[in-house]
């Protein structure tokens with residue numbers, strides 16, 4: 197049994213990653229990804245999601261419509277071994293005490309942590325979130341999400357490598373080792389040619405970390 201915690205700053209896509217994973221399980225697509233196998237959703241809890249007022253749906257992906265107050269949770273089971281795993285995704289707005297409580301709780305009960313970063317937000321601000329998290333395992337995983345935002349960028353690989361370097365440095369100062377980077381897209385973005393590949397990475401990441 198693995199408890200995975202998805203941690204990261206506001207709006208980096210933690211809840212979207214979790215929803216994407218559930219979609220792969222519900223549709224059976226989880227069997228077709230790299231390292232895939234049949235898994236069943238046991239339980240989902242997205243009840244801690246609050247709708248924000250004034251959500252204008254026109255520019256859906258840039259307009260935040262919901263925010264996680266109480267941690268989202270998904271329990272799933274591997275069909276062959278019957279092992280169950282839980283994924284938790286607390287909110288990122290730690291300026292709210294109730295959300296911060298969720299982050300602290302999950303950071304303590306998680307046996308594996310995925311630190312989620314997004315390509316559309318200032319990296320220093322995203323690091324600041326992690327300064328408030330005190331309990332960390334020695335080894336963590338990193339998801340760099342919203343890869344679609346670099347879809348037409350000729351310097352995509354250089355930018356990713358630079359970001360990976362900064363993230364590795366940041367955590368190594370706290371004696372935390374980055375085990376692996378996953379580059380993801382947690383939404384079904386129209387007009388993004390490689391969307392399937394990077395959606396698949398969401399499923400592959402969670403599967404790889406839990407099924408070991």
Ligand SMILES: Nc1nc2c(ncn2[C@@H]2O[C@H](COP(=O)(O)OP(=O)(O)OP(=O)(O)O)[C@@H](O)[C@H]2O)c(=O)[nH]1
Pocket residue numbers: 204205206207208209210211212213256257258259260261262263264286287288289341342343344345380381382383385
């Ligand atoms: N373009 C793009 N948008 C994304 C991606 N993943 C998530 N989003 C969008 O980013 C916004 C925030 O997503 P959430 O999943 O709610 O982020 P979160 O990290 O759970 O936010 P909090 O829980 O409030 O901290 C939403 O509008 C999502 O549609 C992605 O891969 N690409």
Ligand SMILES: [Mg+2]
Pocket residue numbers: 210211212263264285286287288
């Ligand atoms: Mg969320």
